[in-house]
Amino acid sequence: MGKFFRGLLISPGCIKLILNHCKRPLKQRKSPSSVRVSCSAAALRENVISFNHLHLLSVRTVISTQYPVVDHEFDAVVVGAGGAGLRAAFGLSEAGFNTACVTKLFPTRSHTVAAQGGINAALGNMEEDDWRWHFYDTVKGSDWLGDQDAIHYMTEQAPAAVVELENFGMPFSRTDDGKIYQRAFGGQSLKYGKGGQAHRCCCVADRTGHSLLHTLYGRSLRYDTSYFVEYFALDLLMENGECKGVIALCMEDGSIHRFRAQNTVIATGGYGRTYFSCTSAHTSTGDGNAMVTRAGLPCQDLEFVQFHPTGIYGAGCLITEGCRGEGGILINSEGERFMERYAPNAKDLASRDVVSRSMTIEIREGRGVGPEKDHVYLQLHHLPPQQLATRLPGISETAMIFAGVDVTKEPIPVLPTVHYNMGGVPTNYKGQVITYTEGADKVVPGLYACGEAACASVHGANRLGANSLLDLVVFGRACALTIAEEHKPGEKLSPLQPSAGEASVANLDKLRFANGSMRTSEIRLNMQKTMQTHAAVFRTGSVLKEGCDKMDDIYQTMDDLKTFDRGIVWNTDLVETLELQNLMLNAVQTINSAEQRKESRGAHAREDFKVLFFDESKVRHSSGNQGPRVWRKTCEEQNPSCLKSSVKYPQSVMIWGAMFCSSLVFLQTLGP
Amino acid sequence: MSRHSKLQKQVLALYRHFLRAARDKPGFVPRIRDEFRENAALKRSDVMHIEYLYRRGVRQLEQLRDANTKQLGSFSRHTKETGNQ
DSSP: OOOOOOSOOOOTTTOEEEETTOOOOGGGOOOOTTOOOOSSHHHHHHTSOSSTTGGGGGSOOTTEEEEEEEEEEEEEEEEOOSHHHHHHHHHHHHTTOOEEEEESSOGGGSGGGGOOSOEEOOOOSSSOOOHHHHHHHHHHHTTTOSOHHHHHHHHHHHHHHHHHHHHHTOOOOBOTTSSBOEEEEEEEESGGGTSOEEEEEEOSTTOHHHHHHHHHHHHHTTSOOEEEETEEEEEEEEETTEEEEEEEEETTTOOEEEEEEEEEEEOOOOOGGGSSSBSSOTTOOOHHHHHHHHTTOOOBOTTOEEEEEEEETTTOOBOOTHHHHTTOEEEOTTOOOTHHHHOTTTGGGSOHHHHHHHHHHHHHTTOOBTTTTOBEEEEOTTSOHHHHHHHOHHHHHHHHHHHOOOTTTSOEEEEEEEEEEOOBEEBOTTSEEEEEETTEEEEEEEEEEOGGGEEOSSSTTSOOTTHHHHHHHHHHHHHHHHHHHHOOTTOOOOOOOTTTTHHHHHHHHHHHTOBSSEEHHHHHHHHHHHHHHHSSSEEOHHHHHHHHHHHHHHHHHGGGEEOOOOOSTTOHHHHHHHHHHHHHHHHHHHHHHHHHOOSOBTTBEESSSOOOOOOGGGSOOSSSOOSSOOOOOSSOOOOGGGOOTTOOOOOOOOOOOOOHHHHHHHHHHHOO | OOOOOHHHHHHHHHHHHHHHHTTTSTTHHHHHHHHHHHHTTSOTTOHHHHHHHHHHHHHHHHHHHSTTEEEEEEEEEEOOOOSOO
16 A cells, blocks of 8 residues: 555564563563674663663763663544543543543644634624524535534534633623623624624634633543643654654653653644745644654645645734625735625625635736735724724734734734644544545444644635634543543453654664754755745646645755754753644645545635635526536655655555535425 | 762652552563662752652653553664674
């Protein structure tokens, strides 16, 4: 099936890691031929390795490097402590499971805190609403690629999820009669698209993600989850296709920790940092996707990278869609509200891929603003200043700090910026990770995923605004519920090889002492610039192919890395290099899948395979023709560009979308 | 011989707590001894460093006491013999 990449570029000959675990005396041990011990007495004693004799290794010789490994046993381990991770962790604790939450950041520093817009839920506070209309909007917004089971689950659970958050203490903005304030957001309509703009995005001014994360964190302290903060998860411990835990590096003291658990939940977030300009934090490095790739499992829909229309030009900071929901408009150099031409009904509140493409076309046709005519303006000064102060205080400040603009007087310069990854670890609607073997979907036992890292796929080819925060809480809870259904707390763990995780530690060691010629930052910049140039809003076959080749070359330069910090305590050079490895895997898979997908769908717009629809009125709802000619592949064949001879390369990405046939049937029954 | 300073007493108490906590869990005791012996070489006047290590030790002790921590092993790398290493 092609070469499998195991994430490690060690050549087996010269360095071998052995686990000093067993109690057999020296004579019975067969030391492998590649391992030789130097002749000093102390070093000879090193060969006698067992728990009891560990103190004899106290002579710190230069040649020996030791990594202590602490073993932990839990019922469940959650990797990542953002919105989804926290919800899953305390959901599991609530169900009685002994849970560990391993995170490289303190929970309230996860990227969820930066979310601004809101959470969609058909509560019906502003006008009459129904979850089925939300369902329709999400399916349509995903460009018919979303998994309808998952979307059904999410939209039906949405009101309950929001009420639950409110009960946890989340300080939603309120209407005059005390109900949760819901604002208009992109892509939301009433009555299956016929009833005009829907107001169903529940928000907390413009800092919903911040409140959500802090609320969830506060709530999580009630339960007895064990938090392992600032532990960088290196790899999954897989055995016979089953996930048995995680191995992580404690950044504080440099020790390795193996968390053995019956159930592992991946909630590590997206990988915005593969691009030069993105709204994500520096820590959004796609660790979960990379761990899953190294475990030999496929990732889904990675080519769908959402470009948020309004990221500040230059800085890349996000200006929420809520601005447009409150009445903000996008204007070009002629002062024209150009979205009226591209989406006559929805105008500025069309879905994000439509708006991003419109902005890019305006800029390409020369109607951009600024000295280089390379961005557009977002105008808010026509709105009453009180409204700006109450509903959009955060972005007023952001615009002032990052663009030097007073939103009550001047427009904000904006540009489409990478914001979200629709793709990720493929799961079913229950949150169980699935793989595709022998022509069918198969659940990977012991592994679950939720949040941006997962691809359920609720967002399909394009995500609607405010659905992501909903996705986090609903599927975080879903993972916890699925685990509670299938397993019991206190279940005996299946046996694990004592040397599990050896390869990850070998990789770590190799990176720690890397002595090539290229710095981590150089390689990362190369990767980011390549992705930004070759896999942007509009993609062309030839440009993508060139990008794939360039990415291959950049990937090869990873062999030539140079790191500077040789210590093990708080070695941020090492951690950044590990993150770069993860980013590389994501970037390579993204650009290769973009090149392979020869159609335009959602956020993936191909110039040479144009099947685009901007105007909703062009989408026909008759039974035969549900919009554009849709073709999906169920599984990608071997990716020829990966088969370069000496490449230690990930296997090509297996890509498949949702059950297209079933989506046709379902929509027919829903329509008028 | 002067009496132990307060900080020294704290460190010794920590060492005792560590050994007690590690009694039933395989693999910890040698490493604890190793770490403490290595850091014993620190000068008395290097209070900042000692306090930092002490705080780190307290956190590690908490983790050791936790029922879910089971054992300690290690991965070692030995390089090839190149003559006079």
